[in-house]
Amino acid sequence: MKLRILIFILSGLCTLALGTAGIFLPILPTVPLYLLTLVLFANSSDRLHAWYIQTKLYKKYLLPYLQAGGLTKRAKIHLILFVTAQILIALFLVRDSIIGLLICAAVYMGFLLSMLLAVKTVFLPSKREEKKDE
16 A cells, blocks of 8 residues: 555544544534545545445535535524533633633634634525425
């Protein structure tokens, strides 16, 4: 196996693991890491690439984003609520540390700014509208 391919595979596995951790940790961006995983697997192994695009993680987190070019308002609200709950837990755990509180605040503000300014809000037709068109 060529060294280049091995590096791409190992890097893809690392970004996949970090992206999956990002589902639970607000400091790690899930979608960009999954996008990088997709690129790394596509450049290393057809078999890994085919496996990855069949996973639930890809279909749930990446495919809708790629198809629509952003997140729906509802998805953004759910994500913001989930991350807010995680940050509140983190704030409780570091409540005695000024540095910890500042880091949590910075991470949360960065997350909110990215959701509001960088991630496009898309409007998908509702199921009722799709049925009307048929």
